[in-house]
Amino acid sequence: MSSINTNVAAMTALQSLTQTNKMLTQTQNHVSTGLRVSQASDNAAYWSIATTMRSDNKALSAVQDALGLGAGKVDTAYTAITDIKDQVDLIKSKLVTARSASPDDQLKIATEITAIQAQIKSQVTNANFAGSNLLQNSGAATADLKVVASYNRTGATVTIDTIDVKASDTQVLDVAGTGGIVGGLLATSFFDPSSAVVADSAIDTALGSVETALGKLSTGAASLGAAKSRIDTQKSFLSNLSDSIDKGVGALVDADMNKESTRLQALQVQQQLGIQALSIANGNSQSILALFKQ
Numbered sequence: 569m570s571s572i573n574t575n576v577a578a579m580t581a582l583q584s585l586t587q588t589n590k591m592l593t594q595t596q597n598h599v600s601t602g603l604r605v606s607q608a609s610d611n612a613a614y615w616s617i618a619t620t621m622r623s624d625n626k627a628l629s630a631v632q633d634a635l636g637l638g639a640g641k642v643d644t645a646y647t648a649i650t651d652i653k654d655q656v657d658l659i660k661s662k663l664v665t666a667r668s669a670s671p672d673d674q675l676k677i678a679t680e681i682t683a684i685q686a687q688i689k690s691q692v693t694n695a696n697f698a699g700s701n702l703l704q705n706s707g708a709a710t711a712d713l714k715v716v717a718s719y720n721r722t723g724a725t726v727t728i729d730t731i732d733v734k735a736s737d738t739q740v741l742d743v744a745g746t747g748g749i750v751g752g753l754l755a756t757s758f759f760d761p762s763s764a765v766v767a768d769s770a771i772d773t774a775l776g777s778v779e780t781a782l783g784k785l786s787t788g789a790a791s792l793g794a795a796k797s798r799i800d801t802q803k804s805f806l807s808n809l810s811d812s813i814d815k816g817v818g819a820l821v822d823a824d825m826n827k828e829s830t831r832l833q834a835l836q837v838q839q840q841l842g843i844q845a846l847s848i849a850n851g852n853s854q855s856i857l858a859l860f861k862q
Contacts, residue, residue: 585842592835598823599832605821614820625813627719632806637698638715638731639799645702645738646792648695652703652740653785655688656750660778667771678757685754692741692750702733702792705742711735715795717802731798737784737791749784752777 598604608615659681666677695703702713713733720727741748746755756774 585839588835588838588842592832592839595828595832595835598828599825602823602825603821604823604828611821618817618821621813621817624719624721625810625817627721628806628810628813631716631719632803632810634716635799635803635806638713639796639803641697641700641702641713642715642733642792642796642799644695644697646789646796648691648703649738649740649785649789649792652688652691652750653782653789655684655691656753656778656781656785659684659753660775660782663771663775663778667768682757688750689741689745689754702735702738703740705735705739705748713738713795715799717798718806731795731802733791733795738788740785740788749788750781753781 597606605611605614605618662677662681662684666674669677692701692703695701700713712735714730715732716728717731718729720729739748741751741754745751756777
């Protein structure tokens, strides 16, 4: 039945075209953003999960930055304390040599040890990274180094883990130059130039001090080395974890561009056909009106 009041064909064609345009707009959005879920209205559950995981990934990125900064501090201190230990080992060798050396040779050895002491002090002072020196006590109460290592969330509960280095293990020297692990060694003049003979007991006492310092330096180096290893391992783990989260989020919300491109072409064709169908339907109504004009 043809009606001049109700063009059923045109209404059907218009509804079909409207639906096609809606799907086309959605597909074009998928293609332009690369996402099939870009807002909550697309898929509330997936959008909520993706939003939360992206937020966690930002926190993990901040942790990676903190680990990078911590790694710089620990690496600098570890390099310096290892070299300082070698220098104290050298003092030990010089003292052993001096035990059976002539007074003249002992004075020469004393000069060499003085130069080594100055070198150790310089190394401690230069072991600075980003304004932090783990080997030198500033004189104030020095806190342990705590490097943020992880961000853990269980529901609404969040915990932060740290990699710690005890200040007492790494304080090689204080600002005054008399405290810390090697402060006593640097403040000691092992040989008295005014004395023609150096007593073996004085050298033995000095060697005891050196051994004590070496033991503490080894502890400090081990503490820094362990922290360095943990930081490197955690950095690698977090990098892989971040990639895994990105992949998981992508699986939930990313658009399959091959499918979307194919769908876009199909919908464009449907749009063209819908426009033609609507034109034909409207044309039929015009034909009916033309009959009354004759």
